[in-house]
Structure formats: C-alpha cells, structure tokens
Amino acid sequence: MRCTRCEGLMVREKFEDLGALGPNDYEYAGWRCINCGEIVDPVIAAHRRLTSRPVASHSALTTV
Numbered sequence: 343m344r345c346t347r348c349e350g351l352m353v354r355e356k357f358e359d360l361g362a363l364g365p366n367d368y369e370y371a372g373w374r375c376i377n378c379g380e381i382v383d384p385v386i387a388a389h390r391r392l393t394s395r396p397v398a399s400h401s402a403l404t405t406v
C-alpha cells in the first residue's frame with residue numbers, strides 16, 4: 343500500500359483506543375506511512391468512502 347500523501351511505503355500497524363470504555367482494550371489495525379507518518383485506519387477509510395460516495399454519484403450523473 344502506498345501513502346496517499348507522499349506515495350511512501352505504508353506498514354500495517356495496530357492501534358489501541360485508549361479512550362475505550364470498559365476493561366477491554368479496543369484494538370484495530372491500520373496503516374502508517376514510514377516516510378511522512380500519515381495514518382490511515384479503518385474508521386478514516388470508511389469515513390472517506392462515505393463522504394466521497396455522493397461526490398462520485400454526482401459526477402457520474404453529470405457525465406451522463
């Protein structure tokens with residue numbers, strides 16, 4: 343996977359949500375750029391998909 347910011351190499355990394363409620367640590371896997379430190383996690387990726395969908399459908403409508 344390449345960094346969206348600098349095209350650098352991104353490595354798989356585990357993150358912990360220290361603000362999680364309860365005794366269980368909430369861990370999730372994400373990507374971190376070893377070049378610029380850009381972090382992409384599933385939450386951010388899902389958010390980008392959600393926010394980019396209306397734009398994509400809109401542009402598809404305008405091209406048709």
Ligand SMILES: [Zn+2]
Pocket residue numbers: 345346347348349350375376377378379380
């Ligand atoms: Zn980067």
